[in-house]
Amino acid sequence: MTLYNMAGTISSLLFLGCLVGLVVQIRKVRQRKIADPRGAELGYATQSLSVNGFFSSFIAFYSFLLYSIMLEDIDYYIFFTRLIASLATWIVLFEIFRDRSPLSQRAPFLTASVALLAAFGALFFREEVSHLGEVAAESLAVFATLIILQGGIQQIRKIWQAKCTGALSLPMTLVFFAKDVSNVFFGIVLGLELGWPLILMGAVSGILKLGVTITFLLYPEKLETEARVGYH
Template sequence: MDEGDVDLDFYNIFGVINTLFIIVSLYGVHSQLRTIWKRKESSNSYERPTSLLSLNQFTVSYLAYLSFFIYGYSIAPFNHYIVWPRLIASLLVALILFEIWQDRRSSHAKSSFSMACITLLLAITGLFTGETITDQGKYISTTIIVVVSILIAQGYFHQIKLIISSGSTGAVDLKMSQFILMMDVSTIAFALSMGLKQGWPLLLLAITSGVTKVIIMFLFKWVKTSSTAEKRRHIVET
């Protein structure tokens, strides 16, 4: 077995592992949706269904999934490990954006959801429009990934600020962060198996995303144990 075969084996192994963890992360995203739906059904009028969910963060998360969807079908060979799970994830996060818009009825929420619908249609169109768009898509998606890596840090920073300032996690779902962190770790391994020349966009975004998930997971513990968090919750309630 030559070196190329070994590299291909690692690529396939980590590709399968990454796909499995992405499927797990999809459960996490769906868990966030279920949390919203449960809160909608609750009779507690003091808690909005999407309370403390950062529109900024979920918009950026959507763009991250979508950019990888485009990236996966733009590179050669077509990367099934990246494309199909990210398409499903994009759809699920778009549903979360829809729920945020339905709950808040703000112009910003409407704009985010509308943007998600339009860009998703364009991205799916790009999947079927041939090599010319595909070649351009690689550069477009790589640029988007770099920009999204910066925005995702900013978006999750906004979510982190909301939790710290209120002393509460609100409608933020812990499982979503846990499962996406697992996906991020496997994505880092998969990106390394692709080689830095082709896999660096995956690596950049996965590391950025992973760090923010660790912080949010820590904050779930912080809100339960910190006296500061308790005081801030009382201030918000009053």
């Protein structure tokens, strides 16, 4: 197996792991809502989840979904994996939408919904948008990286203010971190000319995910559970 194929295989497997991580996150939110005595309280089921953080993840997946549509021939691997990941992140945003009342917390879900409809609409106008190709991909990568940067900072800030990781899933965070590291590796294998978007996005996202992981050491979930027991 060549280095390119090995890097691509690892990146693909970890990307699938991200989908599993998102499912774990969704289940954790719904379990807190159903099983916990305080689950009916607004904001509790999605406690410490940063809407900006998850919206930035949506944008990262969505940017490559849109890019796959702009290609002369649709790359169905990119299209279907990013579509599924975008939809899974969209569900997390929906859970936040249901659990919180401020418009600032609900707007990302509505924005993501419109964006997904626009992507499906673009499928019917592929000839008109395919000429955007590489330039659009690079622009989307830079834009997504900026969104990831502010979203990751907001997630760490939210945990720091709440002094707990709340509903945030550690397995999901770790898998996303591993995926980011593999993307950097894959980008290096491709070379700077072709792989710099992967290196840029992976490095920024990976550093932020590492920061989030550290907060789990500062605020262990065991202590949060004990605090909930003491609350009653």
